Amino acid sequence: MTHTYAPGTVGDWTSRSFRCVVVIEKYGIDFHTEADLALEDACRQRGLNAAAVQAELEAAAAPRQAVEKDWDSMSLRQIIAHVIERHHEYLKLELPRLRARLDRMANRHGERDGALLARLHEVYCAVQEELNLHLHKEEAILFPVLERYESASVSGQAAPPPPFGTVRNPMNVMEHEHAAVTEALVKMREITRDYVPADYACANFRAVFRSLEELEADLLEHIRIENNIIHPRGEALERALQG
Structure with a gap:
């Protein structure tokens, strides 16, 4: 059975990049037991600023682009x-x-x-x-x-x-x-x-x-x-x- 995560959940963010895993762990969120929990709810439970955490995750999830140089x-x-x-x-x-x-x-x-x-x-x-x-x-x-x-x-x-x-x-x-x-x-x-x-x-x-x-x-x-x-x-x- 294919395991998919709803957009915006802890599991969704975690699956995007290993760097997102690092961010999730930094804030003490358990990406195994809380994978199906909305990131906003996980942040609220810990008194975290959800917008700030999401911004950090978005930066972590950004693909590493090749740099074109002359x-x-x-x-x-x-x-x-x-x-x-x-x-x-x-x-x-x-x-x-x-x-x-x-x-x-x-x-x-x-x-x-x-x-x-x-x-x-x-x-x-x-x-x-x-x-x-x-x-x-x-x-x-x-x-x-x-x-x-x-x-x-x-x-x-x-x-x-x-x-x-x-x-x-x-x-x-x-x-x-x-x-x-x-x-x-x-x-x-x-x-x-x-x-x-x-x-x-x-x-x-x-x-x-x-x-x-x-x-x-x-x-x-x-x-x-x-x-x-x-x-x-x-x-x-x-x-x-x-x-």
């Missing part, structure tokens, strides 16, 4: 800053949140969806571990060298050679890891049947699937910018500086 008009430093602020910081916040939610889902829904959740949990955890190290390597090793190259190019000064020889060396590692993450995203989509939850899935289950799909879209855009824009620009700078 990359050619931006410096490499600006592009790197964009990637860190929009994509790296997003991952640092969302990856542990989703991991905690998947852990809870495995405990709550293991009897009915145990095999699916076990496979999903395994792949997701591998992606999380890969990305945690990957982001650190980019921010601590590759990106600072590219920024120094650009500064040297602008000032006309020589740039000290990096300890790893050429920027292509860490880029090869980064691109190999990008390919591994992309392959894992394909696996997660297969496991979840294109992120379509079962008819009986609760609001929290649906919210996690939607958030995983959003994570996939963000990662693919993130990888595209690094592989197709940052890396070629960085290599071109290095060649120019080497004369």
